[in-house]
Every structure is written in structure tokens, then in C-alpha cells.
Amino acid sequence: MNVDVSSKTVKEIIADIDKCTGCRACEMACSAFHAMPRYSSINPARSRIRVVADELNDEYVPVRAGNFTRTGCDGRHVYQLKGKKYSECSFCPASCPTRDFFIEPDSGLPLKCDMCEDEPPLAEPLCVTVCEPGCLTYAVRQVEAEVDAPAEREAMARGLASLVNQHGIEAVIENLKRVSKGQ
């Protein structure tokens, strides 16, 4: 088999939920950072990190926005940790119709965490920077990843075939030319 070994970068936000005080400074900072212009408005509903908080049951789980999904779950796990019950939703990053997390309040479009990508890059995502209680920490790891070249080529060919099917071969070639000029 034709397999290459290369490394890839994994960015992680680690949430030590015992340390969360529920202050939601992370939500404030995230919504400010992603406002246009930057920091011009605050709105936790636009935040890509939300603290799933149930003060009366002592539940505090910061969760970051992941992928969009069209449908909610039919059923779900309930996890019991140290005697406390947590719904699976408390740990789920999906922007889904079951709850109003990670949905842009005006447009209804899904929101996704981008780890505060910026030019020049920030030392860490802003939610981590503002987390004074130390619940959120940031880690970057290089991990070895196996790359299966023929499989990747196969996947790319399938994707291109789909584009050709949808837009026609000429449009795809024209766009490939445009993209290659930009490279």
C-alpha cells in the first residue's frame, strides 16, 4: 500500500469543568471578537462558545461550536458523573435545530468556532485568554498522521466529478484556471 507519514497540527481547547465559575466572560469575548467591526458589539447569542449552565443543579460546561446538522437527535444519552446528571447535549458542539445555540440570531445561519484565526495569529483563542478561573486552556499538538495517497486521489476525483456534474466541465476548468493563477 502507498502510505505516507506526515504530521498535522491539532489545536485543542481543554475545559476543566470543575473550574468553571459560570461567569461567561468567554461568551462576551467571543461575540466581541467576531463582531464587525471587531469588538463593536456584545451578544452572547452570537458567541461560538456557550456555557451550558444550570446553576441550580451545579452544571457548568463550556462547549464550542462545531458542525451544523439539519436534524436533532431522536434520543440521547444522559451521563452521570460524580453523582450529577448531564444530558449528552451539554457536551455536544453541534449547531442543530434542537436548541438555539450556535445559530446566528438574525440570519439563522450556523456559527462555527474558528479558534480566533487572525493575521497576525493570536497566541490562543480569546475565550481561553479571558478565562481567569483557568477552566479553559489551549494546547497545540503535532500528531503523526497516516496519509493514504491513492485514497485521497480517489476522494478528490469523486469531488471533481460531482462539481462537473453540477456545473459542467467548462465552468470547473475555468475556475481551476482562476484558482491556479491566484496560487
Added chain:
Amino acid sequence: MKYAETGFNLEVDLSTGRAERLASDPRDTELYLGGQGVAAKILFERVPPDTDAFSPDNLLIFSACLLVGTPAPAANRTVVNTFSPQTNLMSHSLFGGFFGPELKFAGYDRIIIRGKAPELVYLYIHNDRVEIRDASHLRGKGTTETQDLLKAELKDQRVQVAAIGLAGENRVYMASIDHNHASASRGVGVIMGDKRLKAIAVRGTRDLNIARPAEMFELAQALHRKIGEGDGNGDWMAVDEDDSFHHNHFAWGNARTRRKGYWSEELQQRWTRWKYDHMDRQTGCFNCAKKCRNVINWPGGRRFGYKCFGKDTYHMAAFLELDFTYEILGVAQEYGLDSYSTPQVIAFALELLEAGILTEKNFPDMPEDSRGRFFYLLEKIVRREGIGDVLADSVSHAAKRIGNGAEAFDHNTTKKFEQLPIKLGKLNPAYFLMIATGEKMSITQIEGSFPQDPLPTQEQREAFVSKWEAPPDEKFKQYFLDWKKRDDISDEATCEIVDWNEAMHYIDDATGLCGFVSSFRGQFGGGVAYHMNNIPQMIAHATGMKMDKARLWKTFQRIRTLVRAVNVRRGLRRKDERPPEDHWAVRDEKYEQELLSKYYAFKGWNSEGIPTRQTLERLDMGYAADDLERRGILKADAGAAARETVAAAE
């Protein structure tokens, strides 16, 4: 575009069931900022001074203050103002948590509630959608229980709820309004109950705009780090288990007994175990780096939270230990009772029994032990049953109703409001003025910027002053350097120190800053995050208003004077401005009255404590002077008469 504020009030009339979103007057923000400042203006304009606290015409105002919801760290206070049946004056009350920010995100700076609902209701606000809903299913429910039920009913964990318990429903004067584990004390729950408003549930998903985004965020983040890192901010009682200060120096029972050598190492270890064995975690308020609230899960009760001196009041009133407070506090907060005044009311009743003014007949089937008696009386008070109906009107009113010498046991109130249980030897002049003239009713809401006591050596004083950023003027540093004995300080310095202490609270209560990062905390260590030298900049960045130290100081004076005018219209006079007679063992009436006169003059008030026309006009409140003159409270002077003639001619 509006910055930092939304520019809208939610006006609710519970009698007619009408709710309207109305634009606020931008001039009010310019002059009074927000929070208590604008609320005082609204109360002055809309509630005639002869309005009874229980009249439908009394207003109940929930204000999300000016900086609430902005990146300004620890700006999260909701201020609640109304007229109190206990004092007949303007109530001052506030709570932390998340309600105020959510109200801003829903698009409102404040909720102004008038009228009375025919049946128990709750108010549901989701952005533009506002509904007055039936709350009969919530009757008698506890404060956190109500929040749980509403979150389930509205299918929304993110909704922020402020609710009253049984105490508020039954119009107990000591009733609080509770939100999560935060509590609005000093007697506002009684009016919410009188208006038959069980709860307000608010949810908002709107933007709150910032005038100068980059500058604001940078300044806010610097303060956020400062609050988080050092020990100059927040409630140190959350981490310091040595609480000998309150137990050895404050008075136990009905503010009677000092137990000077009470605290011990053994006791501290035992109490520390009780706390940490049952504490789930410590939590914070919106956008604050500190975690001041201890969340306790005591066996047999619902989870509850407390901060600061709130953990001491019940067991000190009952001559018991911390485990008793942990046992009763969760129950009392679920009923929605203020944990500062309620224990004193119960201890007062037990004193009357001991003195024979009340008899066993007044307490049918009451247990013999202190623990049992406190629980017994708590139940009687929240249900207004038997003697509980009298006690539910607070110490001063209960003493009057009971008569037969009971008034002599009402020894720890000022303006009919229960004070902290402090009994000391020698008079502290600044504290005399603060307790006498304060209109926020509790010393914790008045003191706080200038240290309570001098430091013993010159080196210590110099070290303190060298890193002291907070003073609004260099003269305060000099006062502190020259201060060696508690009562040896000039009257002029005393007046200025009291004024500065007051200023910070009035600014906090207009902007929504927490006293633990601002007004209250500076006296301990001096390293407080917010002060007169940076708040103006924060306001300017957030709102785009022109603001500097001089303008902010004048704004404080304006709000302070307006609150005084509001209360003067309701009868507040010099004779009411007296700390409890036994607050200090050694008193000097002549000196105290001279000092009071000097302070009134310093404030621009006349010898009765009424702001003069000149003062009111200097602070852009000629309308208040006109009103006080029209009512005969101020005598119209010749100058004013002349101006009126000119105005009429024009």
C-alpha cells in the same frame, strides 16, 4: 445608534395588562447615567410624594445599569428601586448574576412596572415579545424552584429569572427578590408581591453596541486581568476562613452581645470542614473574574449560594454555629427573605418574650431550643400567622404595633431600617455621618473607599499611599498619611471622605459595577480595579459620551441630591438622621449635631438636610427646586420670585 444602552424602556401596567416598548429620554442618560440615577428621576417625576407604597401608583423599576452587558468587567448589577412600606422612602436594592445583561440583550435598559395584577402573574420577555402570564401554578413556590419551573415551562435554560418566594407573596417587609443564587435585599420583594408579580423571565439575543470598540476592549481586558490576578478585588471571605472579625466584634442576638474571645483555631478548622465538605463550587457573576459566591449543598435542603457576611447572620442572631446557618439559609432564601434583617427580627421577638412583653401565648407550640425557635418563627413570619403577622412588618413597625415597652427593643434601626449589628466604644466621625445621612440604608452600601482605620506606622502609611491609585484627589493621600488615631481627623476631612465613599456607590449603582471591584472594596488594601480615575474613561469608551472626572463627580452629586430630594418630599428630615443610640458607647450629642450641620452645608443642603435651590440649580435640577418650593418644603427666595416674574413676563 445607541451605545452601551439600548435606548428603550419596557413599561408594564399590571392593572391594565398593557406592556409597551418606549424610547427613553437621552437627556436622562446624559444627566443621570442609568440604574438608580435614572430611576430616581422617574420616581421623582411620576410618583407623587403622598403615594402609599402599597398604592398601584407606586412604581417598581428594574434597571440594567449603564455599563451592564458591555465588556466592562463585573458590570452586571441589576438595580431595583421602588418606595418601601418599611421606611416610606426610596428603596435601594441590587443584585448580581445575569439578569441585567440578559435584559440589555433583549433590548431594554429598564422595566418600569406600575399597577397591580388582579391575580398572581409572571412577566415573560423574549426580545420584542412581552407577555403577562398567569402564575397561579407558581403560588407558594420557592425562589429557585420558581426559576426551575419557568425554565422548564418556557423550554429554555438560557432564560434569566428574578422571582419572589412566599415572603414576597405575603408582603413580608423583609422579602427579597432572588435570581439564581443572588438576592435583591433591603425590602423590594414586598412591592413585587403587592403587585402580584411572582417573577420576571427574560431572554435576549440582540447586540449591545460599543462606541469605541478597540479602546473599550483593551481597557476592559486590563481591568479583567487585574480583578482576576490580585487579592485587591472580590470577596476575600470566599477564600479566607478566618472570620474572627465578625464573630469577635459584631453583636450577637438582637445586636446585643459582644463575644470578644469567641473565635478559636479549633472552631475555624471545624467550620472550614463544614464548608468545603458541602460546597459544590464557587461561582461568579456575568463577565467577572472572581468567584465570590459559595454554593452549598447541605443535606436535606436545596442547593443555595451565599457570599460575604451572609453566612454569619442567622447563627449569630441565634447564638449557634455555622451548621445552623447552612441549615436555615437555604430554607430562608427559598422563601425569599433578606438574610440581614430577618434574623434580627426573630431575635427581637425572642427578646420580647424573655422580657415578658410578649408571652408564651404569643408563641403557641414553639420549641424550647434556639434552633427550633428560629425555624418556628421563620414559618410564622413568611405565612404571616399569629405573631408572625406583626413581625413580618420588620422590627420598628412590629415594636410600635406590640407597644407595652417593645419600642425600647427597637434599638438597632435607622430610618426604621435594621442596621448591621455593630456596637462599638468610641465614635468614628465618618461612620456617624454615613449611618446618619445614608439613604441606601445599610453601611455596606455607603462606606468603602477610604480605609476604616489608620495604619499604625508612618512607613506602613507611606507604603499604602505609594501604590494607591483610587483617590480622586491627592488630598486624600495626605489625610491618610496624617491620620494616626481613629477619631483624630478634621471635620473638613471627614466630610470629604464621606463624600468620596458615597460617590463611588452612587456611580456603581448608576453604571452597574459591583461594589467588590469598586465602591466597597477599596477600603481594604486600596488595590481596587475601578475608581474615579478610570471609570470616566470606561463610560466614555462604552457610550461615546464626553466624560471626565469632574463631570462624573458632578453626576454623582446630581444623583445623590436627587435621591435626597425624592426622600425629602416624602418627609425625610434632620430628626430622622440618627445612628442607633447605642451604636457607640460614648456619644457627644453637641459635637455630632455640629458635624451634621457642617456636612449638610458641605453638601449644599440647608439645616434640615434639604437641598437648596442654589444647589439644585447648580446640578441642573431647577425643576426639583421648583417642585420643593411649590410644596412649601423649600421657601421661595427673593431671587427665585424675581426669576419667576421675568419668566412670566416672557
